[in-house]
Amino acid sequence: MYKSERVPTDKKRLFFGLLCLCSMLLASVTGLAQETIVKGKITDASSGDPIPFVNVIYPGTTIGTTTDFDGNYTIRTSTPGDTLVASYIGYKPRKKAVGKGGTQIVNFQLGEDATQLQEIVINAGENPAYAILRNVMRNKSRNDKRRLTAYEYDTYTKVEIDVDNITDKFRERKIIKKITQVLDSVERMAGEDGKPILPLFISESVSKFYYRDNPQLRYENILKSKINGVGVDDGTLVTQLIGSSFQEYNFYQNWLNIVTKEFVSPIAEGWRLYYEYDLTDSVYIGDDYCYRLDFSPRSPQDLAFTGTIWITKEGYALKQIDVTVNKQANLNFVEKIKIQQELEPTAEGAWLPVKNRVLIDIGELTNTSAGMLAKFYTSNKNIVVNKPHEPAFYQHPIVMAEDARLHEDEESWDTLRHEPLSESEKNVYKMIDTLQNIPIVKTYIDLVKIFVNGYFDAGKVYIGPYIGFVAVNNIEGLRLQAGFKTSMDFSNKWVLRGQLGYGFRDERFKYAGSVQYIASRERWTTVSFRMRSDIGRVGVDDETLADNYIFLAAQRWGNYRRGYYFDEARFNFQRELFRGFTQRFAVKRLTFRPEFNFGYTQPEDVAGDTLSSFETSELVIESRFARDEMFIQDDNDRISLGALKWPIITLRYTRGFKGVMNSDFDYTKWRLSIFKRIKFGPLGVAYLNTTGEYTTGAAPYPLLTPHLGNQSPFYTIITYNLMDYGEFVSDRYASLQYQHHFEGFLFNRIPLMRKLKWRLVGSANVIYGGMSETNKKLIPQETSETPKYLPVRTFDRNKPYVELGYGIENIFRFVRVDFVHRLSYLDKTVNPNVRKFGVFVSFQFAL
Incomplete structure (x- = not known):
């Protein structure tokens, strides 16, 4: 009897246990079947880029997530709603309907919110x-x-x-x-x-x-x-x-x-x-x-x-x-x-x-x-x-x-x-x-390439540059010029260049031809030889200004106040010895034939006979150190992207040898220049260029340093803008040229001007210079029997030449206007046309 009563009870317990277990399993399976998985990507409607850090949520709940860096998100939930909202600062929120159960893809594209952020209000106490x-x-x-x-x-x-x-x-x-x-x-x-x-x-x-x-x-x-x-x-x-x-x-x-x-x-x-x-x-x-x-x-x-x-x-x-x-x-x-x-x-x-x-x-x-x-x-x-x-x-x-x-x-x-x-x-x-x-x-x-590069790509040869195709000046009249250079398709070792020009007033051909051998790209090493016959201006050194090709092309136009014909032959070797340090060696032969009233006397010429043309042979040794300068290679050219932090320092030694290849003068020049971009944080950025030069020996003033003046209405950062062409010449000097761009430091804080986005700019040009008595004696003294030579002026030893300027850039986004004051050498008895103040305009493309 005892056993017969217990067996049904055990069966009942077993039955109910199995029933509970099945119920739990069924509930679990039902719960899994009802889980909703929503995946998707959120992108910017304007750019198509993914938007990271976006909040994606079922409104009215705490169920949601944030997109990863690539704009992707995944939400898993067993209690989904029927709507998802994507929202992020700077964008308009977006809602989308979603289903329940299973896996679905829901992508969002968010448009920018044009409304400005409201001011942040901080209550009592520290933020x-x-x-x-x-x-x-x-x-x-x-x-x-x-x-x-x-x-x-x-x-x-x-x-x-x-x-x-x-x-x-x-x-x-x-x-x-x-x-x-x-x-x-x-x-x-x-x-x-x-x-x-x-x-x-x-x-x-x-x-x-x-x-x-x-x-x-x-x-x-x-x-x-x-x-x-x-x-x-x-x-x-x-x-x-x-x-x-x-x-x-x-x-x-x-x-x-x-x-x-x-x-x-x-x-x-x-x-x-x-x-x-x-x-x-x-x-x-x-x-x-x-x-x-x-x-x-x-x-x-x-x-x-x-x-x-x-x-x-x-x-x-x-x-x-x-x-x-x-x-x-x-x-x-x-x-x-x-x-x-x-x-x-x-x-x-x-x-x-x-x-x-x-x-x-x-x-x-x-x-x-x-x-x-x-x-x-x-x-x-x-x-x-x-x-x-x-x-x-x-x-x-x-x-x-x-x-x-x-x-x-x-x-x-x-x-x-x-x-x-x-x-x-x-x-x-x-x-x-x-x-x-x-x-x-x-x-x-093809048209855009010609405009940007200055050359027409003809395969193995580039035709140009177009910027020098035509010019008009008082010596040549109308000048037409054509040129070419070879591309990497021709050779990645040899670069050939040539130019041929003709002046319709002087009826003369001008030419330039060069060959360059790139010995190494690993440590940039080149050997080149160039011959030219052309006209130039006293004071415009195309070697120093080689990177400013627009300025050099502009010098072909207008009135050559101190123009001259020249023939030149130059050999050049340079090599980057180690990162940032480049050594250059050059030999140059030059003939000078002036087209203006110019004369000089030989140092040992007791009779004081006046000569006008001369020949010179020079050796140039230059060391350049730019510790963190970056370069990229474009075809057969090496392009500098500038230095990041450290200054660019250049030391140049020039030696003129009298008697070598009929050279007329013996002289030595030492030049040191330092260029630095200086960041001033909220005060903007400045560009500082300092140069010092010292010359020994005797040479006529075109071989010294005629400081680069500017008699045009256009402002140029590399010139002394209130100095006349060739007004001052030195054989020893120290100069400073400084440009400071204040960005929006001042004008951004003036309510009526901030919308114009004008920017303040300041400048300073200073020269301490002079000329030795030896070189002064080479300048002929005018008499009733001598022609009227163009005047040559030197600096007083203790009196600097100073220009200070201020201006506004970013006018109509392209225009810059500078107001420049000349603070020294203002005596009109010495220079009747001296300019104490000038207003200059320039055009620039700057962000």
Whole structure:
């Protein structure tokens, strides 16, 4: 009986246990079946770029997430709503309907919010953001990558340039009508809510980047490069410009150089002077708990940012940053600059950027033109720190592997890229191929190349330069000239150049021909020989002014007050001995035949006979040191991008040998020049050029230093603008030429002027100089029996020549007006035409 009663009870318990277990399993399976997974990508409707750090949430709940650096998001929930909202500062929020259950793709394209940020109101007590920022300052030296002795990483760079803001008026232009079909396909490519863009250029590169401190050196080895662009044939020059070296921004610096302008960092030492801050959130980003701080500039016209930074609670390091420069800033042509960056800590504690995205939006120049978008993306992996190489390893800042431009197939590039291309980026390659095959586009490309390069590309030969094709002056009358130079297709070792001109008044041919041999590109080494027969102006040294080709071309025009014919032969050898240090050796032979009233006496000529022409033979030895100057190679030319931090120092020794190849004079010159770009933070930027020269021996004044005057109405930074041509000559002097660009420092703070975006500029030109008695005696004294020579004036030993100027630049974005005062040598009995004050105009293209 006992057993018969217990068996049913056990069966019941077993039955109920199984029933409960099945119910739980069923509930679990039902819960899994009801989970909703929503994935997607959020992009900018104007540029098509992904937007990181966007909040994506079911409204009225706490269910949501934030997009990663590439704009992707994923939300998993078992209690979904029927709507998702994407929102981020600077953009209009966007809602989209979503379903429940399963996996679905929901993409957003956000349009910019044109409304301005409201003022941040801080109640009684300290702004809580300030305590965080003070901790950022205390930990700056620990977190800044500049504390590392060295670092290196693999980097992938992607650059895209597009035409945007395509208006109806722009579509009506002749060339655009020819590519309407392409535009229509581009519009579809832009997405359901995106604006149409016309791609012009896309590139990808993979390189290895190295940096070391003490001395500060950097080296980028570009391993692979893929370029497709309208009008880009070879791509060698472009490849050097698209590497990560030009996409590096360190916000731990107080000032960042962007598009040649200095912007103040939101975590600069003087942060409270430039920005307003608001602590808006605390959130986990990966494993790091971060404070979110929103900020905006105190003055919208300043070169400062609006945006958001995420600061880690542990160590107060910069984890993420998203900043924008809007069109209210004192910039020309730039509608917007946007920089987004994600950083990770290294084994030594300092943080390095692992992903960067930069967007520069160039506005329309006219109502019938379109704008431009330039987009840059870099990704860094395999970071190694504090393992510096020997300084010789960093000999060249940028080196391109010989096979870098060899076209790899798509499968190979899929393994090289850090992230795959998006569908729109794949379409960009196709669109550019289509554009390049349209005949009218090819024609416009050729015209633009001639305008930019100054030469017409005829394959193995460049025809030009066009800027010197025609000129009119008082000696030659109408002058016509043609020329050429060979390209790399002709030879990557030999460069031939030639010019032939003819003056219709003097009925003379002028010519120039040269041959150059490039012995080494590794340590730039060249050997050249040149012969010329032409006219020149006393005081215009084409060797010193070689980089200012526009000024030299302009000297062909107008009145040659001290013009002369010359024949010249020159041999030149130069070599970069080590990074930044170049040695040059030259031999020159020159004949001088004046076309103005000029005379000189020989030093030993007791009778004092006056001569007018002469011959000279010179040896030139020059040393040039520019510690951090960057160069790129364009075809067979080497182009300097300037020095980053250190001055450029040049020491030149010149020796004239009497009796060598009929040379008439024996003299020695020493010249030292120093050029430096100086950053003054909120006070703008300055350019300082100082020169000193000392001459011994006897030589007529055209062989000394006739200081470069200016009698035109156009302001020139390399001249003394209130000095007449050839007014002063020295054989020993020290000079200073200083230009200070205050940017918007003053005018941005004047309410009625800030909208004009004018900028204050100041200048100073000073010379201490003189001439030895030996060389003064070579200048003939006028008598009733001698011709009236053009006057030659020298400086008093203790009296400097001084010009001070002030002006306004950026008038109508292109015009600069300078007001210059001459403060010395004002005696009208000596110079009846002396100018004490002058107003000069110039035209410049500056951001």
